[in-house]
Amino acid sequence: MKIIAVRNAQIHPQFQPTVHLGFDPATSDLSVSLYLPALATDESATGEGGLTLLESVVVNIADLRKRYDWCDHQTYFLAVHAGAFLPVFALYPETLPNRETAVDYAQRLKRNLLVGINVPFAAASDDELFITVNLNAQATDANIQVDEHCALVWSDAASSGAVRTMAFPFIHVQAPASVAAGGSALIELRIEDVAGQLLDREAVVCLEAVSGLVPFTRVRASHGLASVPVSAAGMSAGDEIRVKFGWKYFPGAEDARIAVVAA
Numbered sequence: 001m002k003i004i005a006v007r008n009a010q011i012h013p014q015f016q017p018t019v020h021l022g023f024d025p026a027t028s029d030l031s032v033s034l035y036l037p038a039l040a041t042d043e044s045a046t047g048e049g050g051l052t053l054l055e056s057v058v059v060n061i062a063d064l065r066k067r068y069d070w071c072d073h074q075t076y077f078l079a080v081h082a083g084a085f086l087p088v089f090a091l092y093p094e095t096l097p098n099r100e101t102a103v104d105y106a107q108r109l110k111r112n113l114l115v116g117i118n119v120p121f122a123a124a125s126d127d128e129l130f131i132t133v134n135l136n137a138q139a140t141d142a143n144i145q146v147d148e149h150c151a152l153v154w155s156d157a158a159s160s161g162a163v164r165t166m167a168f169p170f171i172h173v174q175a176p177a178s179v180a181a182g183g184s185a186l187i188e189l190r191i192e193d194v195a196g197q198l199l200d201r202e203a204v205v206c207l208e209a210v211s212g213l214v215p216f217t218r219v220r221a222s223h224g225l226a227s228v229p230v231s232a233a234g235m236s237a238g239d240e241i242r243v244k245f246g247w248k249y250f251p252g253a254e255d256a257r258i259a260v261v262a263a
Contacts, residue, residue: 002130003152005144008159011136022147028061057085072122072203073247078115092249102161116160132160166194171245175256180263184231187256191224199224212241237262
């Protein structure tokens, strides 16, 4: 499993944990252990670099897949508060009501979003998932350790959010410039990577018609492609069809606008 470590300048400089991660492909167990430097009088120090184990948790990815919020374009976090891990939670259902960023969410609740389990597609294999670890700006290789089933890379991104932006799929839409009043048109959508390359994947894209009519609220892209019919029924010249496209918990990532003209 790919582990991406980030030196995040917004993490408090005095919070400098050491994180050990391991993955068992046979059981789909992701293990995370959190260490802090041991005090001179701390008899619980491991003796390995003078570290004290604060807590260890195991997240079973197979069980995570059964959750109602497992979907395309999703992130689960193991957050730290008061020196302990909080229960695993899905990021986007939490941030959606207030339309806040992960940083704003973490600051509001005084949580450290330490370890992220990132799901680009609901059907992604364990190897296609990726883990992000938010460390502070002074972090070194000594602050993270992974087992033989994990591949560690350091990212130059400013945060795990920036890593997600670069690695998660994008929705790109193409629509005609205009449609006759009372007529219909077709919007084509593509699932792409950050470089604009088509991703040959299945994904569910959610729709919201701000104006105009669409026959459904979600569409499944096959091999990265889908078509959405729209109607200008009841509309007049000068109106505009507008349809938003997004993910289950990340709506409005892209939109299409079509001018309504005289028939």
